[in-house]
Amino acid sequence: MSRVRHDGVALAVDWPACRARGLCAELLPEQISLDEWGYPVVHGPVPPALRDHAVGAVRACPHRALRVVAPPPT
Amino acid sequence: MTATIPGPAARAPVAGSADWVPTPVTDLFVHEGPLLLRHLGEPVDLAHHQARRGPLPTPDLAALVTLVTDAAVRGRGGAGFPLARKLTTAARGRRRPVVVVNAAEGEPDSCKDSALLRTAPHLVLDGAAVVARALGAGEVHVVTGADRTDTTRAARAAVAERDDRSVRWSHRVAPPRFVSGQARAVVELLEGRDGLPVTAWQPEAVSGLRGRPTLLSNTETFAHVAVLVRGGADAYASFGTVDEPGTTLLTVSRRLPAAGLPTDAGVGTDGGVVADGGPEARVVEVAHGTPFVDVLHPAELAGPVLLGGYHGTWVEGDVLADLPVSAGELRRRGLALGAGVVLPLGPDACPVRATAAVTTFLAGESAGRCGPCVNGLPALADAVRRLAEGEDTRPRLRELCGLLPSRGACAHPDGTTRLVRTLLEHLGRRVHAHLDGSCPRVSGVGGAR
Numbered sequence: 001m002s003r004v005r006h007d008g009v010a011l012a013v014d015w016p017a018c019r020a021r022g023l024c025a026e027l028l029p030e031q032i033s034l035d036e037w038g039y040p041v042v043h044g045p046v047p048p049a050l051r052d053h054a055v056g057a058v059r060a061c062p063h064r065a066l067r068v069v070a071p072p073p074t
Numbered sequence: 075m076t077a078t079i080p081g082p083a084a085r086a087p088v089a090g091s092a093d094w095v096p097t098p099v100t101d102l103f104v105h106e107g108p109l110l111l112r113h114l115g116e117p118v119d120l121a122h123h124q125a126r127r128g129p130l131p132t133p134d135l136a137a138l139v140t141l142v143t144d145a146a147v148r149g150r151g152g153a154g155f156p157l158a159r160k161l162t163t164a165a166r167g168r169r170r171p172v173v174v175v176n177a178a179e180g181e182p183d184s185c186k187d188s189a190l191l192r193t194a195p196h197l198v199l200d201g202a203a204v205v206a207r208a209l210g211a212g213e214v215h216v217v218t219g220a221d222r223t224d225t226t227r228a229a230r231a232a233v234a235e236r237d238d239r240s241v242r243w244s245h246r247v248a249p250p251r252f253v254s255g256q257a258r259a260v261v262e263l264l265e266g267r268d269g270l271p272v273t274a275w276q277p278e279a280v281s282g283l284r285g286r287p288t289l290l291s292n293t294e295t296f297a298h299v300a301v302l303v304r305g306g307a308d309a310y311a312s313f314g315t316v317d318e319p320g321t322t323l324l325t326v327s328r329r330l331p332a333a334g335l336p337t338d339a340g341v342g343t344d345g346g347v348v349a350d351g352g353p354e355a356r357v358v359e360v361a362h363g364t365p366f367v368d369v370l371h372p373a374e375l376a377g378p379v380l381l382g383g384y385h386g387t388w389v390e391g392d393v394l395a396d397l398p399v400s401a402g403e404l405r406r407r408g409l410a411l412g413a414g415v416v417l418p419l420g421p422d423a424c425p426v427r428a429t430a431a432v433t434t435f436l437a438g439e440s441a442g443r444c445g446p447c448v449n450g451l452p453a454l455a456d457a458v459r460r461l462a463e464g465e466d467t468r469p470r471l472r473e474l475c476g477l478l479p480s481r482g483a484c485a486h487p488d489g490t491t492r493l494v495r496t497l498l499e500h501l502g503r504r505v506h507a508h509l510d511g512s513c514p515r516v517s518g519v520g521g522a523r
């Protein structure tokens with residue numbers, strides 16, 4: 001049986017670069033929340049429907065601290 | 075072997091005035107072992123080493139991969155990654171690989187890499203030379219910690235003696251930090267930067283030093299390679315178990331803050347088992363599968379043990395006694411052997427106080443780069459200190475232990491939360507006793523104020 005495949009993506013944070021500006025959580029609240037210090041908490045891989053929003057959040061980061069990466073193997 | 079080092083015995087300072095900070099181990103005893111720690115006390119120079127151990131075979135990549143696959147060699151720095159996979163990944167790259175021997179040993183209580191470099195430095199470098207030849211690597215870098223002056227001197231002397239054809243050797247000194255031994259931090263140091271962890275977008279074996287495939291592994295890993303190529307997989311497998319052949323090095327240290335075990339500097343041992351008042355730390359080579367009851371003294375198993383060092387896992391001594399020295403078996407039970415640091419607390423000491431002191435130290439060892447670590451570890455340390463003072467901060471601790479892991483350039487937050495999480499999960503009864511006032515209190519020693 002072949003499984004249905006789609007080009008899923010995940011988000012990864014470059015933690016030393018992140019300065020807790022929080023734009024990512026504003027642009028992609030479905031996937032990113034902020035911890036008590038303002039740093040992002042990424043919730044799971046990005047569903048295909050939110051892919052464009054994820055790319056938008058990556059582009060909006062003023063410190064280039066967010067990246068789209070291949071999802072971790074499951 | 076008398077690796078007892080002169081100098082004042084380091085004791086945990088009495089808390090109350092300042093935070094506890096671990097001092098370098100000054101009273102170390104290295105035991106003779108079956109494969110790696112042999113010929114202790116004999117001269118360690120290259121000529122004597124070669125006379126003792128014989129010529130060094132240099133298998134090609136396929137033969138080396140077969141050998142380390144058969145012997146199931148895994149990295150000995152804590153992550154336990156299979157060496158065969160690292161080798162094949164590094165060989166697959168288009169550029170010429172480099173080899174890095176990681177002896178930074180940033181964990182203050184770990185002494186096994188130091189012990190190896192001081193008693194058998196050329197065994198380690200033999201292994202690195204074998205790996206370099208098999209990969210076609212032209213350079214080998216050896217990195218030691220700045221706070222380990224004798225080890226650094228031993229490594230520098232041994233590197234200067236090497237006459238391997240087609241391999242250039244270099245030796246670098248890492249800053250004395252807990253996170254200095256992290257793989258990316260070592261690569262950063264070798265590239266001329268500060269030696270602090272940065273985000274790794276690819277494994278070092280794919281793209282490491284200057285973008286080259288980098289076979290970076292712990293000191294001990296290379297020593298096992300050297301033993302294997304000389305003796306073969308069958309001789310190696312005469313020790314250990316079917317799943318985990320061979321041996322592993324452990325550092326047993328009695329230096330946990332608030333520990334209730336005697337450490338009498340300079341007191342000898344009776345061969346296998348250290349007497350009650352043993353040295354503050356010892357390095358032993360044990361066959362995989364050996365039960366901990368054969369490794370630790372009864373007094374060391376009479377209380378909780380922090381297994382795997384400061385980033386490790388708490389476990390009751392009577393539970394640990396029957397468990398084997400086996401990374402796989404321990405992992406299945408939610409325990410971690412890490413880089414082989416075993417820290418017994420003793421029967422009459424308080425693990426909450428010890429955890430408070432260690433967590434406070436670890437929070438201060440953050441490289442200060444990643445937000446969740448910079449903010450989260452002090453918050454975690456504060457909550458453990460308040461727990462030690464009698465306040466029930468367990469909900470807050472569980473919250474932080476869920477929030478901090480996997481959110482940094484290195485695993486420092488992951489390791490620190492592992493310590494705290496296993497205090498709550500594995501020593502829950504003792505934490506409860508601490509909160510209701512029935513906890514044994516040892517004369518105010520420890521990190522809690």
